[in-house]
Amino acid sequence: MSVALKLQAKIQRALVEAVEKAATSEGWSISELPTVELEIPREKAHGDLATNLAMQLSRDVKLAPRRIAEAIIRHLDTAGTFIEGVEIAGPGFINLRLGNEWLYQVLRDIESQGEAYGSSSFGQAKKVMLEFVSANPVGPMNVVNARAAAVGDTLANIMHMAGFKVSREYYVNDAGRQARLFGLSILARYKELAGMDGELPEDGYPAPYVTELAKILRQEVPDLLEKPEEEQEAFCKRWGTDRMVAQQKADLAAFGVEFDVWFRERELHKAGQLEKVIEFLDERGFLYEQDGALWFASSRFGDDKDRVMVKSDGVPTYLTPDVAYHWDKYRRGFEHLINIWGPDHHGYIGRMQAAIQALGYPEDSFEIIILQLVTLLRHGEKVRMSKRAGRFVSMTELLDEVGKDAARYFFLMRAPDSHLDFDLALAAEQSQENPVFYIQYAHARICSILRQAEEDSVYCPPADQADLGLLRTEAEIDLMKQLAQLPEEIILAAERREPHHIARYCHELASRFHSFYTHCRVLGEEEALQGARLVLLKATRQVLQTALKILGVVAPEKM
RNA sequence: GCGCCUAUAGCUCAGCGGAUGAGAGCACCGGCCUCCGGAGCCGGGAGCGCAGGUUCGAGUCCUGCUAGGCGCACCA
Structure with missing residues (x-):
C-alpha cells in the first residue's frame, strides 16, 4: 500500500479512537459511528486533510458540531500520523495540517516501487470481465x-x-x-x-x-x-x-x-449452447410459447416487456446467443461482468439484466456502461x-x-x-491548444534535464541518501502532493469506472511540474539541493510514465 | 407517448456515496527568456437552464417543467 493510503488509514483510525474516547469521557451515546471521510480541502488555507466527522455526529450526539470537534481534538492521538496542526473551522470541520516528511516518504516509495507505484489491492483480486x-x-x-x-x-x-x-x-x-x-x-x-x-x-x-x-x-x-x-x-x-x-x-x-x-x-x-440455455431457462419456468414464438418472461425481472428468444420461423433472435454468451462468461469463473455499449443499445439493458437474474446470478454482478x-x-x-x-x-x-x-x-x-x-x-x-502535447512535453522536459545531468556526470543520489528536507518551496510541495495522489486517483477511477479522472490527473501533474520547472532550477544548484530535486524529477517522470501508460499514450523522451 | 443521457465562463468540459469563499483548457487582455526545452510560467474578467422540496448546508439529492441528443421490432 502506498504511503498516502497508509497514512489516511492511520489518521482514520486515530480519529475513530478519539471519537470513542471522547464519547466515554463526555458521556455521548452514539448509535452508529459514521465512516470517517477525509478529503483534501480545495483551499490550501484549510490544511492538508479535512474531515466532516463532527458535523456527521452532531445529530446523534445532539451537540453543536464545533463542540464535538473540540472534544475529538482533545482526545486525538497524533503519534505516527505526521499531523502537525489541528484546527476547527467553518461550521465544524476538523482541518489537519501535515508535516512534509510524509511527502518525502512518497518519493522514496515511488523510487522503490517503480512502475508498481499507484497500484493497490482495492479490487481484492476479483475476477472481472470487460467486454x-x-x-x-x-x-x-x-x-x-x-x-x-x-x-x-x-x-x-x-x-x-x-x-x-x-x-x-x-x-x-x-x-x-x-x-x-x-x-x-x-x-x-x-x-x-x-x-x-x-x-x-x-x-x-x-x-x-x-x-x-x-x-x-x-x-x-x-x-x-x-x-x-x-x-x-x-x-x-x-x-x-x-x-x-x-x-x-x-x-x-x-x-x-x-x-x-x-x-x-x-x-x-x-457447441449447442443456444439450445442448452433455452433448456436451462425453460426448466426454471421463464419461457413460454405464444403466437408460434418462444418468449422469455423478462418482465418478471423488471424489463418493460417480455422478449422473443426464438421467432415463429424458428430462427433465434439476437437475444438467445447473447444470453448463452453471458452464461458462458459466468461459467468461466468471472465474478463480475462489465459491458461497454454504444448509446444505441441502451434499450437492450433491461432484457439482459433480466437474463442475468434468470440465469441465477446476482443483479449487481452485471454492469453496463453506456457511452x-x-x-x-x-x-x-x-x-x-x-x-x-x-x-x-x-x-x-x-x-x-x-x-x-x-x-x-x-x-x-x-x-x-x-x-x-x-x-x-x-x-x-501539434500546438499549445492540444492538451496531450502539454503532458508529453512535461515528460520530455524531465528527460532532457536527466540527459543533461548524465552528460555532465552529475551525481543523482538515491532517495534515501538525498536531503529531501530541502524540498520545501510551494512548487515542490504541490508537485509532491500530486505524486502522492496517484493511488487514490486510480482507485476512484476504478470504483466509478471513469477513466477521465486519470486523464485529468495527468494534466494536473504536468501543470504542477511545469510550474516547478519555471520556479526551481535543478542543475547547477548547490549539490544537496540539486540531488534532492533530481530525486523529485525522477519520481515525477516515473509517475507520468505510469499514468500515461494507463491511458495508452506514449511518454516521449524527446519531442 | 415511454425510457436513457445531457444542461456549470464566449466555446469545450471538471466538480468523488451532500459540506468551509464555484474550477481547468481554449479564446481575449497584461507581464516573464544572460541560465536545465517559451510546445512553458505568472496575473486578469465573466457562470451553476427554470420552479419547488429535503437539510444546519444543494452545482451536487428528490419532484415538476423547459431545451438538446439517443433509443423504444418475432433487426442485429
Missing part, C-alpha cells in the same frame, strides 16, 4: 467503436492497477443475420466480377469495400463458383467475417488495444456523416488523421456519459 467494442465483423469500425476501445482498454488498465483481475474480451457476432447478409453481398460481387448476375440481397452491403473483398477472394479462391451453392454462401460468410475480424484486430492493435479473448458467436452455435455519442468536428464545423451515402469517418481514418496518442487522450478526457465533441483538426494540431 467492449464487439463491433459486427461486417465492416470498418466507427468512432464510437474507437471511443469504446479507448475507454474499455484504459478502464481495464485502471482496474488492473487497482487490484482487480481483469480480462478484456471482444464478442464477434459472426453467426447472425448481418454476417449472413455480408457473406451474400461478397458472393454477389464475386459473381459480378466473374461476369455473372450477382444480385445484392435486400439489406445487403452496397459499400465499395465489399467489392474490394470480392476481388481479393477471387484471387485467393478462383474456383469458388464450382462448389455447391450452399457451400459458396457459407464460405463467403466465414471468409468475410474472418477477414474483417483480422482487420479489426490489426486496427485495434494500432490503437494500442489488445484483447485477451476474441469470442466467436459461431462457437456457441456449434454517449461522439460528434465529429473539423475546425468547429460538424462533419456530416451518412452511412447510406458511404460517407462516414472510420476508426482507421480517425487514427490516420489525428494519431493514436491524441485520439486516445481526446476519448479519455471526458466522462463516459458525456456527449463528446471531437474536433479532428484540433486533435491533429
Whole structure:
C-alpha cells in the first residue's frame, strides 16, 4: 500500500479512537459511528486533510458540531500520523495540517516501487470481465467503436492497477443475420466480377469495400463458383467475417488495444449452447410459447416487456446467443461482468439484466456502461456523416488523421456519459491548444534535464541518501502532493469506472511540474539541493510514465 | 407517448456515496527568456437552464417543467 493510503488509514483510525474516547469521557451515546471521510480541502488555507466527522455526529450526539470537534481534538492521538496542526473551522470541520516528511516518504516509495507505484489491492483480486467494442465483423469500425476501445482498454488498465483481475474480451457476432447478409453481398460481387448476375440481397452491403473483398477472394479462391451453392454462401460468410475480424484486430492493435479473448458467436452455435440455455431457462419456468414464438418472461425481472428468444420461423433472435454468451462468461469463473455499449443499445439493458437474474446470478454482478455519442468536428464545423451515402469517418481514418496518442487522450478526457465533441483538426494540431502535447512535453522536459545531468556526470543520489528536507518551496510541495495522489486517483477511477479522472490527473501533474520547472532550477544548484530535486524529477517522470501508460499514450523522451 | 443521457465562463468540459469563499483548457487582455526545452510560467474578467422540496448546508439529492441528443421490432 502506498504511503498516502497508509497514512489516511492511520489518521482514520486515530480519529475513530478519539471519537470513542471522547464519547466515554463526555458521556455521548452514539448509535452508529459514521465512516470517517477525509478529503483534501480545495483551499490550501484549510490544511492538508479535512474531515466532516463532527458535523456527521452532531445529530446523534445532539451537540453543536464545533463542540464535538473540540472534544475529538482533545482526545486525538497524533503519534505516527505526521499531523502537525489541528484546527476547527467553518461550521465544524476538523482541518489537519501535515508535516512534509510524509511527502518525502512518497518519493522514496515511488523510487522503490517503480512502475508498481499507484497500484493497490482495492479490487481484492476479483475476477472481472470487460467486454467492449464487439463491433459486427461486417465492416470498418466507427468512432464510437474507437471511443469504446479507448475507454474499455484504459478502464481495464485502471482496474488492473487497482487490484482487480481483469480480462478484456471482444464478442464477434459472426453467426447472425448481418454476417449472413455480408457473406451474400461478397458472393454477389464475386459473381459480378466473374461476369455473372450477382444480385445484392435486400439489406445487403452496397459499400465499395465489399467489392474490394470480392476481388481479393477471387484471387485467393478462383474456383469458388464450382462448389455447391450452399457451400459458396457459407464460405463467403466465414471468409468475410474472418477477414474483417483480422482487420479489426490489426486496427485495434494500432490503437494500442489488445484483447485477451476474441469470442466467436459461431462457437456457441456449434457447441449447442443456444439450445442448452433455452433448456436451462425453460426448466426454471421463464419461457413460454405464444403466437408460434418462444418468449422469455423478462418482465418478471423488471424489463418493460417480455422478449422473443426464438421467432415463429424458428430462427433465434439476437437475444438467445447473447444470453448463452453471458452464461458462458459466468461459467468461466468471472465474478463480475462489465459491458461497454454504444448509446444505441441502451434499450437492450433491461432484457439482459433480466437474463442475468434468470440465469441465477446476482443483479449487481452485471454492469453496463453506456457511452454517449461522439460528434465529429473539423475546425468547429460538424462533419456530416451518412452511412447510406458511404460517407462516414472510420476508426482507421480517425487514427490516420489525428494519431493514436491524441485520439486516445481526446476519448479519455471526458466522462463516459458525456456527449463528446471531437474536433479532428484540433486533435491533429501539434500546438499549445492540444492538451496531450502539454503532458508529453512535461515528460520530455524531465528527460532532457536527466540527459543533461548524465552528460555532465552529475551525481543523482538515491532517495534515501538525498536531503529531501530541502524540498520545501510551494512548487515542490504541490508537485509532491500530486505524486502522492496517484493511488487514490486510480482507485476512484476504478470504483466509478471513469477513466477521465486519470486523464485529468495527468494534466494536473504536468501543470504542477511545469510550474516547478519555471520556479526551481535543478542543475547547477548547490549539490544537496540539486540531488534532492533530481530525486523529485525522477519520481515525477516515473509517475507520468505510469499514468500515461494507463491511458495508452506514449511518454516521449524527446519531442 | 415511454425510457436513457445531457444542461456549470464566449466555446469545450471538471466538480468523488451532500459540506468551509464555484474550477481547468481554449479564446481575449497584461507581464516573464544572460541560465536545465517559451510546445512553458505568472496575473486578469465573466457562470451553476427554470420552479419547488429535503437539510444546519444543494452545482451536487428528490419532484415538476423547459431545451438538446439517443433509443423504444418475432433487426442485429
